[in-house]
Amino acid sequence: MSKSIRMDEPSSERSPSGIRVAWTERWHKNIHQLGIWAELTRNLAVRDVETRYKHSMLGLYWAIINPLVTAAIFGFVFGVIFHASSKPIPYVVFMLTGITFWNFFANGVMSAVGSISGNAALLAKIYFPRIVLPTASVLARFIDFMFSLLVLIVFIFIYHTPIYWSSLWIPVILVLQVFFTLGIGYLVAALNVLYRDVNQLVGLILLVWMYFSPVMYPVTNLKPSLRSILLMNPMGSLLQMERDVIFTGHLQYPLFAWVALTWTVFVFFGGISLFRRIEPLFAEVM
Amino acid sequence: MTESVWIRPQTEYRNEEYFGAGMWSRIFAYMALVVSAQILRWSLYVSHGFDLGFYQQALAAWVHNGFRAQSTYFHGGVLAHNGAWLMPVLAYPAAVFGTGFLFVVESLAVALGYIPIIKLAKMAKLPPSQAALLGTLYLLNPLLISGNLYDFHVSVLAAPLILWALLSVRESRLAAFMTALLLLTALGDHVALAAILLVLLVVMMKGIKPLALVSVVVVGIWLIVLQNYLKTPVMSWILPVTGQVSVHTSLRILLYGAWTVAPFVLTLLMFLKNRRFYLSPYWLLPLIGLATHVLSSSPAQTSPFDQNSTLLVPFLIWPVIDTAAHLGMSWPRRDHVVMKVALIGMIGIMVLDFYHSAWRVRPQNTQALTAALSHVSSRQWVYAQNNILPHLGMSAREIPLSRLNPQRIPKGAEIIWDTQFTDKTTPAWVYAYLNNRLHSHGVRIIFHKAGVLVFRLLSDHPHSSNP
Known part of the structure; x- marks a missing residue:
């Protein structure tokens, strides 16, 4: 029997054709494996959405009602009582935009927290990469988000708010936001297995984080130093970019887009790294 | 001694x-x-803005004028300034993506230098935790941080490139080494010393073999081209012009200096732990580099905060890896914790330094500065102080105030002047001249708020022309 080729062996021990064969085989195997895990992630995400709304009377309408009620409350408090202004964009539209994009992040993270600890039975039965669970949780919230986005579009038309062709950049910015949410999701899902306080703590952190992000107020009128600090927050710059491409047609603070990009890449890889480090402990702890 | 106490x-x-x-x-x-x-600053x-402004202006000029591009910071063409042929490569994406692109390219390139260090450490059979420690020693090195953080500099990219070149020498990959060497020549005359040290390193590692000979030839030709054809002052970066040795120190310099010698301290620790002595011959290279810098009369080279010192970092790290390969790098877990604490402490010092050098000294009239920028015409030549220059964006028509020549002020030029800020590189007579012009005829004030002025020079000086 011929000796199998291992890619971690020194290169001098392999023939050039051997390297090519091994790489091709490895890539085919990896892509095939990735396809299986992607299918599993999709199924788990769909199952998550179905079970969430299956036995409720209003079903998927909850995905629309939630942002509407939140926007109504905040709109009343900030728009009517505190006279917050977001001219030239109507405040309701301004805030609903912030709430819609923020809710995707916050709900995604909150779903991911319990994704491992809440699926102990499933983990005990079959083997699959555990990282699939928080990924599916975040993607399930993305499905909810798509419904909220429809509500936002309706409101934009109701209030005759002009939008720009640059709105077509939204999917690109959303990709960044999905990766950022996934990174934070991996982090909290893994930590929550070790320390169950994380679940409570994350809710609190998200609340504080929301007020430090331009969800309900525009940053344009703030002092430049304060504005810079708020936009250093990757979620702050992502929200600002999302609003800018829809309502102003250009990025008002383009340099901060790089902050969002670099933090997203770091948080995503950092989340995976921490998840992998804690993963071997899951079976022991649970 | 139980195994749990010791690192495997x-x-x-x-x-x-x-x-x-x-x-x-x-x-x-x-x-x-x-x-x-970088973006917060x-x-x-x-x-500091001078170098960032230079690159922005030069890159924008290149996009507009190609080989005929002139620098407004220095006399002559863009390439003739320091012979960095990377400039045309950077120019087009930088023109599209803006200043942030330059910041990201610089930081990412420096950070990627971490990979060859890990590879070299693995080849030296060091465990992953210690490889990561060496990588962190590289990333947190103040020479690198200061060069990377305070501005944009092409020469900073030399540090990771040298490490990649070193790795390819170690792995005997000629094509990869030649690519790294050619890319090093793209960074201009500032990295001439680094290129020579790299050739010496190759000779020390491989002896007089084809690899070493090829590198000697390539670097030799490159230096001749720089000196004779591009007329860049390449020798000033190689041979020190011994001046008065300054004893001026501050707490900041001492703290950073201590960290610069951290590789030496780490090596000393290895001697003590292993109770063996091994003097790596590769210490010769950083010592040559350090001597060149210490003895130089150029303030740019003697300053521990200057980008031109970054090229020394790989030569400081490599002897440590070589020593570790010979002696091993095992030490008790307690010492490992001490090192981690030292690394975290270093991050703390850098945060403190950032607070002192950026946040605490930030101008209080930033709102007025931002408003003033919107009043500057994009079609006129604009003079500005160093801290404002980078905010003019990728513009070919920006000129640092320090380069103002009353004999050659272009027609209709605009000046943006923060009267509450004194630019260290701008001579006092320039400010006096601006004051005089403001009180004379032929000036139209476009914006004035919180000490920030934007004005246009209407009447030409008799000898005025393009800058």
Whole structure:
């Protein structure tokens, strides 16, 4: 029997054709494996959405009602009582935009927290990469988000708010936001297995984080130093970019887009790294 | 002595432990932190700005005029300034993506130097944790941080390139080494010393073999081209012009200096722990480099905060790896914790330094500065102070105030002047001249708020022409 080729062996021990064969085989195997895990992630995400709304009377309408009620409350408090202004964009539209994009992040993270600890039975039965669970949780919230986005579009038309062709950049910015949410999701899902306080703590952190992000107020009128600090927050710059491409047609603070990009890449890889480090402990702890 | 107390010695480690998501997360953490700090400094109007402004202006000029592009910072063409042929490569993406692109390129390139260090450490059979420690020693080195953080500099890219070149020499990959060497020549005359040290390193590692001969020829030709055809002052970067040795020190310099010698301290620790002595011949190279810098009369070279010192970092790290390969790098877990605390302490010092050098000294009239920028015409030549220059964006028509020549002020030029800020590189007579012009006829004030002025020079000086 011929000796199998291992890619971690020194290169001098392999023939050039051997390297090519091994790489091709490895890539085919990896892509095939990735396809299986992607299918599993999709199924788990769909199952998550179905079970969430299956036995409720209003079903998927909850995905629309939630942002509407939140926007109504905040709109009343900030728009009517505190006279917050977001001219030239109507405040309701301004805030609903912030709430819609923020809710995707916050709900995604909150779903991911319990994704491992809440699926102990499933983990005990079959083997699959555990990282699939928080990924599916975040993607399930993305499905909810798509419904909220429809509500936002309706409101934009109701209030005759002009939008720009640059709105077509939204999917690109959303990709960044999905990766950022996934990174934070991996982090909290893994930590929550070790320390169950994380679940409570994350809710609190998200609340504080929301007020430090331009969800309900525009940053344009703030002092430049304060504005810079708020936009250093990757979620702050992502929200600002999302609003800018829809309502102003250009990025008002383009340099901060790089902050969002670099933090997203770091948080995503950092989340995976921490998840992998804690993963071997899951079976022991649970 | 139980095994649990000691870090595992000489065992087989998986590739994943060296190069997995952990390594990438450290690389991207560095990139995210440094890019954020760069952008925060920029947005607070405290970036030094002169070099960043130079690159912005030169790159924008290149996009507009190609080989005929002239620098408004120095006499002559853009390439003739320091012979960095990377400029045309950077120019087009920088023109599209803006200043942030330059910050990200610089930080990412520096951070990617972490990979060859891990590879070299793995080849030296060091465990992953110690490889990561050496990588952190590289990333947190103040020479590198200061060069990377305070501005944009092409020469900073030399540090990771030298490490990649070193790795390819170690792996005897001629094509990879030649690519790295050619890319090094793209960084201009500032890296002439680094290129010579690299050739010496190759000779020391491989002897007089084809690899060494080829590198000697390539570097030789490059230096001749720089000196004779591009007329760049290449020798000033290689041979020190011995001046008066300054004893001026500050707490900041001492703290950073201590960290610069950290590789020496780490090596000393290895001697003590192993009770063996091994003097790596590769110490010769950083000593040559350090001597050149210490003895130089150029303030740019003697300053521990200057970008031109960054090229020394790889030569400081390599002897440590070589020593570790010979002696081993095992030490009690307690010492490992001490080192981690030292690294975290270093980050603390850098945060403190950032607070002192950026946040605390930020101008209080940033709102007025931002408003003033919107009043500047994009079709006129604009003079500005160093901290404002980078905010003019990728513009070919920006000129530093320090380069103002009353005999050659272009017609209709605009000046943006923060009267509450004194630019160190701008001579006092320039400010006196501006004051005089403001009180004379032929000036139209476009904006005036919180000490920030934007004015246009209407009447020409008799000898005025293009700058």
